[in-house]
Amino acid sequence: MNVTVQGESHRLLTGSPYVAYSYAYPHKTAYRSLPRPLPLREVWQTEAQDALFLYLHVPFCEYRCGFCNLFTLSQPKAPLTQRYLDAVRSEATTIANTLDKARYVRLALGGGTPTFLSSTELEQLFLIVRDVGGAKPGKIPVSCEASPATLDAEKLAILREYGVDRLSLGIQSFDERDAQAMGRPLRATDVKRTRELLSEQRFPVLNLDLIYGGSTQTKATWLESVDEAIDWTAEEIYLYPLYVRPLTGLAKGKPWDDHRLALYRAGRDRLLEKGYTQVSMRMFQRRSTLETGPTYCCQDDGMVGLGCGARSYTRSLHYSREYAVRSSNVAGIVSDYLERSKADFTHVKHGFVLDIDEQQRRMLIISLLQATGLQRTHYKRRFQSDVLEDFRQLLGLADCGMAEINSERIQLTPAGLERSDAIGPWLYSESVRQLSEGFQWR
Ligand SMILES: C[S@@+](CC[C@H](N)C(=O)[O-])C[C@H]1O[C@@H](n2cnc3c(N)ncnc32)[C@H](O)[C@@H]1O
Numbered sequence: 536m537n538v539t540v541q542g543e544s545h546r547l548l549t550g551s552p553y554v555a556y557s558y559a560y561p562h563k564t565a566y567r568s569l570p571r572p573l574p575l576r577e578v579w580q581t582e583a584q585d586a587l588f589l590y591l592h593v594p595f596c597e598y599r600c601g602f603c604n605l606f607t608l609s610q611p612k613a614p615l616t617q618r619y620l621d622a623v624r625s626e627a628t629t630i631a632n633t634l635d636k637a638r639y640v641r642l643a644l645g646g647g648t649p650t651f652l653s654s655t656e657l658e659q660l661f662l663i664v665r666d667v668g669g670a671k672p673g674k675i676p677v678s679c680e681a682s683p684a685t686l687d688a689e690k691l692a693i694l695r696e697y698g699v700d701r702l703s704l705g706i707q708s709f710d711e712r713d714a715q716a717m718g719r720p721l722r723a724t725d726v727k728r729t730r731e732l733l734s735e736q737r738f739p740v741l742n743l744d745l746i747y748g749g750s751t752q753t754k755a756t757w758l759e760s761v762d763e764a765i766d767w768t769a770e771e772i773y774l775y776p777l778y779v780r781p782l783t784g785l786a787k788g789k790p791w792d793d794h795r796l797a798l799y800r801a802g803r804d805r806l807l808e809k810g811y812t813q814v815s816m817r818m819f820q821r822r823s824t825l826e827t828g829p830t831y832c833c834q835d836d837g838m839v840g841l842g843c844g845a846r847s848y849t850r851s852l853h854y855s856r857e858y859a860v861r862s863s864n865v866a867g868i869v870s871d872y873l874e875r876s877k878a879d880f881t882h883v884k885h886g887f888v889l890d891i892d893e894q895q896r897r898m899l900i901i902s903l904l905q906a907t908g909l910q911r912t913h914y915k916r917r918f919q920s921d922v923l924e925d926f927r928q929l930l931g932l933a934d935c936g937m938a939e940i941n942s943e944r945i946q947l948t949p950a951g952l953e954r955s956d957a958i959g960p961w962l963y964s965e966s967v968r969q970l971s972e973g974f975q976w977r
């Protein structure tokens with residue numbers, strides 16, 4: 536074993552386990568203005584279009600949680616949401632005219648909080664997706680994010696009517712005090728009401744998001760939240776380590792890392808004990824769901840993003856509109872999107888070009904961070920090379936007990952899985968690292 540490789544992977548064990556969440560590689564902070572605007576038709580012309588994922592972004596929320604760095608605005612006024620829907624319609628028309636062979640096999644509504652929209656607006660959104668966008672909710676798996684404060688019986692009925700079979704609820708913590716200390720103004724009454732509504736309006740898959748690592752959270756209060764999620768008989772439970780928004784300037788160092796790691800382990804063990812299966816560091820699925828329900832894992836490529844803040848992926852280009860966190864800047868980007876809708880959406884201006892090395896890293900990072908690991912033949916089929924030849928540093932993971940490697944797969948051990956947020960960034964290319972580090976948070 537090369538000493539440098541071994542030293543580098545060993546640092547993964549001693550450094551912070553919480554560097555960055557690598558759910559998509561590269562992160563939007565690595566996107567930049569493209570050298571020239573690319574026609575949408577050119578971007579998609581050599582891509583397979585028969586099994587695409589349609590993602591629709593709704594950048595609105597009831598409130599702006601203190602920790603959140605997603606692209607969203609809180610409490611937009613009514614004309615803005617309606618104007619947004621008009622712009623989405625215009626963008627959907629352009630996409631449908633340009634990707635005329637597109638066939639969608641999965642749809643996700645995310646944000647922000649899609650259910651911030653009124654029931655009439657939600658219905659309009661589904662009609663745009665169906666009648667203009669060409670997706671067929673009801674015939675394909677459809678997932679929608681929601682929060683307790685924004686749900687009511689009418690909205691839930693619309694979601695079911697338009698084929699939503701996975702409802703993902705942001706709870707964060709069932710403990711009002713813990714939630715508020717993390718910057719989430721949770722009302723226990725909203726949560727209680729939502730549970731009652733969901734007992735009347737069932738979804739095949741209910742996902743609950745929880746966050747650990749808040750300053751007031753103890754192992755006991757955290758496990759009470761995990762137990763409550765289990766008691767809701769949620770098919771999926773996501774456990775997110777708390778990250779603070781870069782612009783808050785808070786950094787808490789090792790004691791905070793230790794706190795998060797201890798809570799992660801306690802939550803993971805409780806879910807495993809109660810019959811959940813670990814799918815990734817964050818995701819747990821009830822065993823019965825694994826056998827019967829639709830699987831919602833993201834496709835590697837072939838995602839069409841609709842709406843301001845949505846990402847789109849072809850094999851070699853990832854793109855979106857610009858990214859910001861501060862509300863005045865998010866508002867400026869949304870306003871530009873509304874203006875553009877009067878002109879056209881035919882060109883892509885902002886994104887990241889993935890050469891072969893970046894495509895290989897993307898497949899490696901996304902697969903390796905799943906509990907089932909990376910299938911070596913899958914990688915070889917796509918790139919005609921051996922992943923261990925391309926990424927020698929993987930041997931160091933095995934050497935430090937964070938991965939097991941055999942002729943079929945490379946799979947993280949529990950010690951590796953809990954360090955997913957360090958292993959992902961460790962595999963970033965130098966150029967992605969530099970671009971992300973050079974991103975001006977605004
Ligand atoms: C789009 S939100 C979910 C729906 C809805 N907006 C809500 O919050 O109820 C996606 C999830 O990401 C997680 N999340 C967002 N920012 C986070 C952060 N800074 N640290 C940890 N988890 C975070 C939260 O669990 C959140 O529910």
Ligand code: SF4
Nearest residue numbers: 596599600603646647
């Ligand atoms: S966590 Fe959800 S509700 Fe809170 S600001 Fe982020 S997207 Fe909005």
